[in-house]
Amino acid sequence: MAEGSVAGAVREDRLWQRHVDMAKLGGTPRGGVNRQALSAEDAAARNLLGTWAKARGFATFTDTIGNLFVRREGTDAKARPVLSGSHMDSQPTGGRFDGMYGVLAAFEALEALEDAGVRTKRPVVAVAWTNEEGSRFQPGAMGSAVFAGQYELEDMLQMKDWKGVVVKEALVETLKAAPAPMRDGKPGFPLDGYVEAHIEQGPRLENDKKTIGVVTAIQGSRRYIVETLGEEAHAGTTPRAARKDAFAAALRVAQAMYEATTDKDDTLRFTIGRVDVAPGSPNTVPGKATFTIDMRHPSDAVLEAHEKKLKEIVAAKAAPCTAKIERVNAVAPTNFDPMVIDLVRAKTNALRLPNMDMPSGAGHDAMHIAGLCPAGMIFVPCERGISHNESENAVPADLAAGARVLVEVLTALANR
Amino acid sequence: MAEGSVAGAVREDRLWQRHVDMAKLGGTPRGGVNRQALSAEDAAARNLLGTWAKARGFATFTDTIGNLFVRREGTDAKARPVLSGSHMDSQPTGGRFDGMYGVLAAFEALEALEDAGVRTKRPVVAVAWTNEEGSRFQPGAMGSAVFAGQYELEDMLQMKDWKGVVVKEALVETLKAAPAPMRDGKPGFPLDGYVEAHIEQGPRLENDKKTIGVVTAIQGSRRYIVETLGEEAHAGTTPRAARKDAFAAALRVAQAMYEATTDKDDTLRFTIGRVDVAPGSPNTVPGKATFTIDMRHPSDAVLEAHEKKLKEIVAAKAAPCTAKIERVNAVAPTNFDPMVIDLVRAKTNALRLPNMDMPSGAGHDAMHIAGLCPAGMIFVPCERGISHNESENAVPADLAAGARVLVEVLTALANR
Numbered sequence: 001m002a003e004g005s006v007a008g009a010v011r012e013d014r015l016w017q018r019h020v021d022m023a024k025l026g027g028t029p030r031g032g033v034n035r036q037a038l039s040a041e042d043a044a045a046r047n048l049l050g051t052w053a054k055a056r057g058f059a060t061f062t063d064t065i066g067n068l069f070v071r072r073e074g075t076d077a078k079a080r081p082v083l084s085g086s087h088m089d090s091q092p093t094g095g096r097f098d099g100m101y102g103v104l105a106a107f108e109a110l111e112a113l114e115d116a117g118v119r120t121k122r123p124v125v126a127v128a129w130t131n132e133e134g135s136r137f138q139p140g141a142m143g144s145a146v147f148a149g150q151y152e153l154e155d156m157l158q159m160k161d162w163k164g165v166v167v168k169e170a171l172v173e174t175l176k177a178a179p180a181p182m183r184d185g186k187p188g189f190p191l192d193g194y195v196e197a198h199i200e201q202g203p204r205l206e207n208d209k210k211t212i213g214v215v216t217a218i219q220g221s222r223r224y225i226v227e228t229l230g231e232e233a234h235a236g237t238t239p240r241a242a243r244k245d246a247f248a249a250a251l252r253v254a255q256a257m258y259e260a261t262t263d264k265d266d267t268l269r270f271t272i273g274r275v276d277v278a279p280g281s282p283n284t285v286p287g288k289a290t291f292t293i294d295m296r297h298p299s300d301a302v303l304e305a306h307e308k309k310l311k312e313i314v315a316a317k318a319a320p321c322t323a324k325i326e327r328v329n330a331v332a333p334t335n336f337d338p339m340v341i342d343l344v345r346a347k348t349n350a351l352r353l354p355n356m357d358m359p360s361g362a363g364h365d366a367m368h369i370a371g372l373c374p375a376g377m378i379f380v381p382c383e384r385g386i387s388h389n390e391s392e393n394a395v396p397a398d399l400a401a402g403a404r405v406l407v408e409v410l411t412a413l414a415n416r
Numbered sequence: 417m418a419e420g421s422v423a424g425a426v427r428e429d430r431l432w433q434r435h436v437d438m439a440k441l442g443g444t445p446r447g448g449v450n451r452q453a454l455s456a457e458d459a460a461a462r463n464l465l466g467t468w469a470k471a472r473g474f475a476t477f478t479d480t481i482g483n484l485f486v487r488r489e490g491t492d493a494k495a496r497p498v499l500s501g502s503h504m505d506s507q508p509t510g511g512r513f514d515g516m517y518g519v520l521a522a523f524e525a526l527e528a529l530e531d532a533g534v535r536t537k538r539p540v541v542a543v544a545w546t547n548e549e550g551s552r553f554q555p556g557a558m559g560s561a562v563f564a565g566q567y568e569l570e571d572m573l574q575m576k577d578w579k580g581v582v583v584k585e586a587l588v589e590t591l592k593a594a595p596a597p598m599r600d601g602k603p604g605f606p607l608d609g610y611v612e613a614h615i616e617q618g619p620r621l622e623n624d625k626k627t628i629g630v631v632t633a634i635q636g637s638r639r640y641i642v643e644t645l646g647e648e649a650h651a652g653t654t655p656r657a658a659r660k661d662a663f664a665a666a667l668r669v670a671q672a673m674y675e676a677t678t679d680k681d682d683t684l685r686f687t688i689g690r691v692d693v694a695p696g697s698p699n700t701v702p703g704k705a706t707f708t709i710d711m712r713h714p715s716d717a718v719l720e721a722h723e724k725k726l727k728e729i730v731a732a733k734a735a736p737c738t739a740k741i742e743r744v745n746a747v748a749p750t751n752f753d754p755m756v757i758d759l760v761r762a763k764t765n766a767l768r769l770p771n772m773d774m775p776s777g778a779g780h781d782a783m784h785i786a787g788l789c790p791a792g793m794i795f796v797p798c799e800r801g802i803s804h805n806e807s808e809n810a811v812p813a814d815l816a817a818g819a820r821v822l823v824e825v826l827t828a829l830a831n832r
Contacts, residue, residue, distance in 0.1 A: 202653030221652065223698060234803050235687035235710045236637065237618030237777030240678070242801065247688055248674060254667055262656070271651035272663055273698040275705075277691040282639060282708040284689050284804065292698040294651040361653030385658065387650050388700065 006407050007351060009112035012400035018104045019399070021048065022088070023096040032390025033096055037089040037131035037142075038066065038170035045088045045100075046178035049128060052107065056114055062180040063187040065146040065153060066130040066171045072110045074122040074414060080192040080373075082120075082414045084109060084406060085127030086365060087143070091135050095392020097199045097382060101399060103128045105197040109407035120414035122192055129365045130171075136161045137170075144365035147187045148372055193413035194375040195340065196366040197402050199394055203385030204358060211401045212348045212355040213379030216341055217298050218367045219269070219359050220333035222307065224293040226253060226314060230321040232279060232287035243285050247277050249321035250289035256313045261295070261306060268306065269296040269361060293325075298333050298359040333359075334367040340376030340409070347408040348378075353401050362387075378402050378409070422823050423767060425528035428816035434520045435815070437464065438504070439512040448806025449512055453505035453547035453558075454482065454586035461504040461516075462594035465544060468523065472530055478596040479603040481562040481569060482546040482587045488526045490538040490830060496608035496789075498536075498829045500525060500822060501543030502781060503559070507551050511808020513615045513798060517815060519544045521613040525823035536830035538608055545781045546587075552577045553586075560781035563603045564788055609829035610791040611756065612782040613818045615810050619801030620774060627817045628764045628771040629795030632757055633714050634783045635685070635775050636749035638723065640709040642669060642730060646737040648695060648703035659701050663693050665737035666705035672729045677711065677722060684722065685712040685777060709741075714749050714775040749775075750783040756792030756825070763824040764794075769817050778803075794818050794825070 025044040026035030035041040046068055053060045053070040062068050071081070086102020106126035113124065129147070134140020137159045145151040157168040175182075183189075200206075205213050230244035254272055261270035274292040293310070297303050307327070314325045341357075348355045358379065366377050380402035383393035441460040442451030451457040462484055469476045469486040478484050487497070502518020522542035529540065545563070550556020553575045561567040573584040591598075599605075616622075621629050646660035670688055677686035687710040694704040709726065713719050723743070730741045757773075764771045774795065782793050796818035799809035 200653065201650050202655075203658050204655075207658075219652065232805065233801070234617050234778060235689060236635065236685055236712050236779065237616065237803070238685070238801060239618075239620075239682040240686075241682050242619050242623075245687075247691060251667055251670055251674070255671055258664060258667070266655040266657050269652055269654075270656075271661075271699065271701055273651060273693075273700050273702060274696045275663060275691055275693040275702075277689075280690045282689040283687065283710050285687055286689060286691075289691075294699050296652050362650060363652065385649070385654060387653070389648060 006112055006116045006118050006411050007404035009116035010108055010400055010403045010407060012396050015104060015108045015400055015403055016396040019096060019100065022100055022104065026090065028093065028390055030390040032392065033090045033094050034092050035088065035090040036092060036136040037133065038167065038174045040177065042089055043174045043177035046128070049103070049107065050178065050180060056111060058110060060180045061183050062175065063183045064185065065143050065156060065187045066174060067143040067147055067187060068128040068180060070107060070110065070126040072113060072124050074120045074124070076121050079122040080190045081123035081125045082193040082410055083125045083127055083191050084195045084410055085129065086196050086198055087129045087132035089131055089133050091133050091388050093390050095387055095389055097392055097394045098201065098387050099132055101199055101394070102197045105403040105406050108403045109410050112407045113411065118411065120411060122414040124410050124414050132365055137167050141363060141365050141368060144368040148368040149188060150368050153186055191373040192416065193340065193373050194366065194369040195378065195406060195409050196364055197378045197406050198364060199382040199387065200379040200385065201362050201382060201387035205379060205381035206385060208356060209354060210356045211353045211380065211398055212405055213358045214341060214345045214348060214355055215360050215377035215379055216336060216357050217359040218334040218363060219296045219298040219361060220300050220303050221294065221296040221331045221363065222303055222327060223329035224310065224325050224327050225290060226293060226323065226325045227288070227290045228253065228318050228321045228323040230287050233285040235283040235285055238285060244320050245285050246289040246321050247286040249318045249323060250291060252317045253313055253323060254291065256317050257310055260309045260313060267297060268302065296361065300332055331363065334370050336370060336376040337374035340374045343409050343412055344376050344378055344405060348405050351404055353405065378405050422528055422532045422534050422827050423820035425532040426524055426816055426820045426823060428812050431520060431524045431816055431819055432812040435512060435516065438516055438520065442506065444509065444806055446806040448808065449506045449510055450508050451504065451506040452508060452552040453549065454583065454590045456593065458505055459590045459593035465519070465523065466594065466596060472527060474526060476596045477599050478591065479599045480601065481559050481572060481603045482590060483559040483563055483603060484544040484596060486523060486526065486542040488529060488540050490536045490540070492537050495538040496606045497539035497541045498609040498826055499541045499543055499607050500611045500826055501545065502612050502614055503548030504544045505547055505549050507549050507804050509806050511803055511805060513808055513810045514617065514803050515548055517615055518613045521819040521822050524819045525826050528823045529827065534827065536827060538830040540826050540830050548781055553583050557779060557781050557784060560784040564784040565604060566784050569602055607789040608832065609756065609789055610782065610785040611794065611822060611825050612780055613794045613822050614780060615798040615803065616795040616801065617778050617798060617803035621795060621797035622801060624772055625770060626772045627769045627796065627814055628821055629774045630757060630761045630764060630771055631776050631793035631795055632752060632773050633775040634750040634779060635712045635714040635777060636716050636719050637710065637712040637747050637779065638719055638743060639745035640726065640741050640743050641706060642709060642739065642741045643704070643706045644669065644734050644737045644739040646703050649701040651699040651701055654701060660736050661701050662705040662737050663702040665734045665739060666707060668733040669729055669739060670707065672733050673726055676725045676729060683713060684718065712777065716748055747779065750786050752786060752792045753790035756790045759825050759828055760792050760794055760821060764821050767820055769821065794821050
């Protein structure tokens with residue numbers, strides 16, 4: 001087949017309409033979605049995808065952590081499939097494209113292959129991973145991590161939401177409301193490749209006027225909690241020299257950290273997102289302050305070097321208070337397969353789409369699947385880079401462009 | 417009478433035992449008290465004071481805001497009385513001396529006069545003001561402010577605690593549990609002088625090894641709320657250059673404010689006590705931060721000049737975020753009457769007690785009464801300056817020393 005012939009079967013209007021239809025499930029008054037993992041809205045989305053699959057004659061099945069698969073057969077039924085997808089769950093005040101785009105782009109790829117009458121050697125399978133967001137049940141990327149053997153199925157089934165409902169229970173309810181043939185046993189099966197399409201969730205593509213981001217890696221991330229301990233004192237009577245002001249100490253520490261994490265090319269991400277000051281009374285000098293740090297970079301060595309700096313700052317800047325820093329999480333960077341990266345770039349160029357190589361700032365299901373088979377990602381722009389927000393937006397033409405690249409890449413992988 | 421003869425009738429052991437007895441009413445496991453205004457514990461304290469007064473033959477009466485008075489007659493029943501006291505209510509996790517000392521020192525003065533057989537010209541009256549702390553019902557210093565005509569009685573009777581109970585209702589319950597003859601009508605009556613004894617609630621006396629603080633003034637205080645507004649963004653994907661980080665802005669503003677409020681003699685009090693950062697998610701760049709400022713100084717001009725600086729900092733330091741500062745409260749400094757200040761200093765020196773002149777860092781009922789008659793205050797040390805804390809502590813000898821000065825001053829005022 002000629003280059004771009006399958007891409008030509010991608011239908012922008014159909015792909016957009018599917019986003020519109022899905023956005024109604026958990027739709028919020030402010031134009032976003034609240035479709036949390038294993039909720040009634042999640043079940044509704046599973047049913048809708050199942051209905052579309054059935055209409056096209058694609059088989060659907062689920063696994064014991066609730067990942068939902070839509071399979072288009074290849075000429076060799078025994079060949080390891082090529083997989084593509086993302087997630088359908090959202091943040092409580094989430095957007096219409098985060099995750100859902102990757103599922104619908106994969107489904108559009110299946111439809112485009114079908115419409116173009118293209119038979120691939122390998123099966124091509126679309127997937128909707130369970131609970132990527134991690135907002136209802138911790139940890140996030142649960143379905144893909146269990147599929148990849150990173151987390152134990154039994155452990156995850158026992159995770160509780162804030163109401164005390166366990167995953168196992170919510171999963172039974174969801175699959176009752178959205179039945180699909182069950183693939184029993186531990187999730188996971190051999191794959192020959194994985195490609196995930198996603199909105200960028202950052203402003204770089206828009207700023208650089210690019211349509212496609214060729215994703216080279218997912219940056220590593222580390223989380224810390226910093227605590228400063230001082231002494232509560234009367235705000236009116238205690239001279240500054242006699243104070244051990246835990247917030248003033250936190251401020252010195254934080255300020256030094258912002259400075260130490262400034263890099264020329266603005267690649268290192270350093271965020272203080274949560275701050276708690278106790279006792280929180282306007283006329284009492286704070287006795288304790290805690291704040292979280294989220295630090296990310298494509299290089300683990302850079303993260304390591306900066307962790308050292310953070311520790312030095314905590315040791316140096318807190319006096320007369322005491323302070324400590326605790327690392328609560330570390331995810332190593334994911335480097336995607338050069339073969340897949342090259343393929344994405346080549347297909348994007350063949351389609352004459354403006355593109356750039358870039359690491360992903362956010363974590364995605366692809367980071368777990370990259371350990372199983374050659375994997376990669378395709379980014380499309382989202383308005384002002386805004387995500388995890390009801391005002392998240394993307395344009396139909398960009399979504400379709402990403403789906404065109406995706407179907408070309410999947411076709412190539414499925415014919416390996 | 418010779419100098420110090422009434423002071424000689426002050427009994428350290430009796431005064432201490434009264435503190436021990438009162439500390440049982442609302443006593444906490446950690447050695448403090450929870451005796452909030454118009455609670456059952458407050459009523460118990462009123463009853464105990466009433467019992468002691470009755471045993472000594474002193475008349476008690478209350479007024480329509482619940483201030484409780486204990487009167488020892490003078491030789492001229494028509495002469496304006498001299499008043500002394502403080503409050504018996506506490507913070508929810510308060511100490512045994514804050515307020516209570518001033519009430520018990522005044523009562524000890526009455527007893528010492530009685531024991532010494534001294535008749536003064538004017539009546540000497542001890543008072544326990546209603547709701548000085550303001551922790552259950554806002555605003556604090558309620559009883560003294562209503563007495564002084566600073567707040568309207570009817571307004572205060574409608575104030576609610578966090579459970580929705582109004583002062584009026586709680587007052588009826590309290591006076592039912594702790595009855596005292598009612599002085600009807602608007603609170604307040606002519607006074608010839610007022611002296612309040614109190615623990616310092618700061619470390620200066622202890623640090624300087626002084627027994628008595630001759631209080632010259634209560635510093636003025638101003639409260640502000642600062643708000644910075646940025647934009648929520650994904651912590652992993654948003655480069656620093658593209659961020660409007662509301663906490664980073666708050667940090668720049670706060671840091672500049674700490675610097676701008678550093679004074680050579682460490683007199684200006686600047687406290688950031690409450691900090692709120694939203695949405696408070698570790699992986700979201702904060703879109704909003706608010707913090708409170710409590711600023712105090714004996715000079716209103718100094719407060720005014722620093723308010724100007726704070727406003728300039730808010731305007732200069734928040735970009736790329738926006739910020740605003742709002743003044744939510746301002747209390748002008750109280751300058752005590754030079755006649756009373758001189759009298760306190762003279763009596764302290766006559767008793768050969770190490771002393772120093774000092775302004776009060778905290779607000780007290782005396783700030784309202786100072787507008788009605790010549791007024792002053794006497795401070796005694798408290799351990800490490802700690803107050804509003806269950807570990808608040810003071811030593812019997814210092815408490816007795818303060819009571820000795822007090823009774824000498826009251827005797828002098830009552831014979832004017």
